[in-house]
Amino acid sequence: MFGPFRASMPTFGGLLWKNPWRMSKFQKYRQRKRMQNVDNTIDLLSQGLEKLGLKKVKVIENFKASTPKESEMSAKDKYTVFHKGSKGYRKGIHKVPKWTRLTERIFPKGF
Amino acid sequence: MFYKVTQRKSAVGLPKVFSDTLTVLGLKKINRTRYVPVSQSSAGLIFKVKELVKVELVDSYKSPAQMKSENKSPSGIVIESKSSN
Numbered sequence: 001m002f003g004p005f006r007a008s009m010p011t012f013g014g015l016l017w018k019n020p021w022r023m024s025k026f027q028k029y030r031q032r033k034r035m036q037n038v039d040n041t042i043d044l045l046s047q048g049l050e051k052l053g054l055k056k057v058k059v060i061e062n063f064k065a066s067t068p069k070e071s072e073m074s075a076k077d078k079y080t081v082f083h084k085g086s087k088g089y090r091k092g093i094h095k096v097p098k099w100t101r102l103t104e105r106i107f108p109k110g111f
Numbered sequence: 112m113f114y115k116v117t118q119r120k121s122a123v124g125l126p127k128v129f130s131d132t133l134t135v136l137g138l139k140k141i142n143r144t145r146y147v148p149v150s151q152s153s154a155g156l157i158f159k160v161k162e163l164v165k166v167e168l169v170d171s172y173k174s175p176a177q178m179k180s181e182n183k184s185p186s187g188i189v190i191e192s193k194s195s196n
């Protein structure tokens with residue numbers, strides 16, 4: 001009953017989702033670090049332009065105006081995303097494909 | 112003034128725009144670093160791939176060859192003299 005051929009739900013075959021519903025504290029930590037890296041990058045981009053006295057870039061300014069920083073977000077918004085099919089209209093962000101390379105911080109109001 | 116851009120994540124599986132943008136920035140592999148002059152267009156390019164890169168703001172430029180020579184470990188031997196023949 002031990003080893004690689006033990007009888008468990010995944011080895012019995014069929015489609016079985018093995019990622020848990022909740023993120024671990026380590027996944028959350030890395031998620032926070034990734035978000036902070038994006039915030040830092042945005043700051044540096046506009047800092048560089050400012051130092052050289054260049055015009056602001058529209059996309060970056062729009063992003064700054066519309067998107068909250070990691071430090072300003074609630075835990076709910078950091079680790080879950082809007083999902084119409086889920087109970088409570090939220091699912092873990094780790095269920096989103098390519099989630100470590102996406103920035104999703106704006107959700108419908110009230111959800 | 113330069114953006115020191117280091118690729119931290121791959122663009123595999125993402126839309127082609129991402130890998131194209133990385134190529135324009137001179138990035139091909141994870142942990143590659145390139146110095147990009149600060150300008151509106153370069154800021155826009157880096158913004159496009161902000162999740163894949165790490166950025167620092169620096170004053171001086173370093174060429175890829177320069178970075179490579181700095182990364183080289185010492186050979187471990189010192190040549191004191193060479194024979195004439």
